[in-house]
Amino acid sequence: MMNRFGKLSRRSMLGAIGTAAVGFSLSSCGKAETKKLNFYTWDTYIGKTTLADFEKASGITVRPSYYANNDELFAKLKAGNQGYDVIVPSNEFVTKMRAADMLLPLDMAKIPNFRNVDPDFAVAEYDPAPRHSVPYTWLVLGIGYRKSKVDGVPDSWKWLYDSDRYKGRIALITEAPDLIRLGAKYMGKSLNGVDKATTDAVAAMLTKQKPFIKAFHDDNGQDMLLAGDVDIVLEYNGDIAQVMKDDPDLDFVVPKEGSLINADTLAIPKGAPNADLAHQFINFLLDAQVGKGITETILYPTPNAAAKALMPPSYKNNPVIFPASPGMQASEWGRFEGPEQARYFEEAITRMRAS
Template sequence: MNAFGIEKASFANLGRSKLSRRGLLAGLGAAAVGFSLTGCGSGSGGDSGGEKLNFYTWDTYIGETTLADFQKSSGVKVQTSYFATNDELFAKLKAGNPGYDVIVPSNEFVTRMREAGMLLPLDMSLIPNSKNVAPEFMGLDYDPEPKHSLPYTWLVTGIGYRKSRVNGVPDSWKWLYDSDLYKGRIALLSEAADIIRLGAKYLGKSLNGIDAATTKQVEEMLIRQKPNIKTFHEDNGQDLLLAGDVDLVMEFNGDIAQVAAEDPDIGFVVPREGSLLNADTLAIPKGAPRAELAHKFINFLLDAEAGKHIAETILYPTPNAAAKALMPESYRDSPIIFPRGPGMDASEWGKFEGAEQQRMFEEAVTRVRAA
């Protein structure tokens, strides 16, 4: 009886992973890289010239009726295509914009795409709802004036854990990086920049300006820790946690919030050494066929009611103060969606510090995995 329940749960997970922004599609995205390399513009869709808008975003990252609401109010039909990683987005636009009007890059990729001249500056007079964005999310270093992006959601990386299987709150990166207490029950992200930077954070350093020596130090720590790590997951850590495959997992708070809603035994903490803050933003790529409509759509997404509806669906923390004010207390005061404490105070926004550094991180992680 109970066992049958488990069986159902494992199938439920199989289907459920479609619900997470970076879950199932991450694999599909990997499978599709061949296509993006040849630069085929599958996302441009029908080019009838009518009132249509091409929106390139993460899967399940918008309110259930948001696009229909926009169509109702403006008559514009939004055609959505999905990417699974920022790298995929970047790779696709690198060869020239195949026809996207609005994209949703993360903050560090905003910097990167700005540097590569891939984004249009936003005309704020067309986006009056930008006033809804909480001031602490405006004017951040990743996108100085003139702004090329507006924040859509924000995230913090932390440790998702199964309360009944850990001792107290695992509020240090030590449990993932430097301890065999939870041997075989921990999973780290596979993203090189994330694991190197958070390792540096554990060593008491800033996650920006990491040099070769620090990278080496984190690399050696990870090689020591490797026998205790069950897997480097492809951003499906919340599924591993929910299914009981691991008990501690490095993951984004929004992803853990989704599974914590299903399973009250799941908790989330931002380790006390501090962590990495990220934002996903709305931006208009250079060469967008309908830049003016794109502004209109961004303005709509930043509306208080629309923002509320989106937050209700995806349960990610919203930087939209007006929308947050409309949300119930269970959202506003959730310790997972809006974590507080020493860990949050010590957290930093990550800066894009050049392709060379990215390659150094990548090679370090390749060495860790080959070790």
């Protein structure tokens, strides 16, 4: 399933799956009770041949299905696992799902390829021992823009939140926590521990800005930018890196006030019918060559140090994929801080959108 431009993005490529040999074997895994594994993930968030490679190596067919956002994933599994074996929740939802007893603790002895993970990602505040997830990618929100249509580098959240300079040419992401917390960063505050007064202030600022905003997008801002529908957009670095390959007039910046860093992870939900196979699949995805194939396709920053070492300098030294700007230095990991705060964020943005 491809997006309307045939591009690959974190949220919107699993359709073109071929077969290719990789340096990995599951011959020691033994016979499985079933030959099917259900993988619930973001659309277009895997290598072109990854699933076919796993089937060739193991004899196990992976059946992928897709969700649009973490809330959809959480709601579906909260209502009861419908047969999913491996999921890809973001870091804050790992915390949330752990608290709701929705994830299985991982048997790390069955995931020896965890040794390939960069030590900086091997211990996670959002997922303390016993570990319930392993890192798959990391990502940062910033501003994607068309260089020929903006004045210099738009390196402040001001141009999205608090200015009419690009009126009618702005697109923001729909997710309420992201909108509130990045607005807090623009106001000079931490994006964690955002109180109700700051939430209301950000919502008021966005209400004032709303006439200048063309669209609130479901993480397809890179498509809107590539198509020329907008000139400046709130998006993830990997999504913008993908479309930059096709249009040299596009670029990306982490605003100087700092931004939100996230990770997407691999986890096994409670009630998974094939937990042993799920561990095998996760271990496969953490293989260096397999990780290289995934990374070549999705162009997100990988926490898999062994896979990264196999990538060319054009990836490892890409300032969009691995930003090193002052804004990146001021960025923070987001934390899930409870359902009441999340609910207030949603209510504030709902009121803003309806005003």
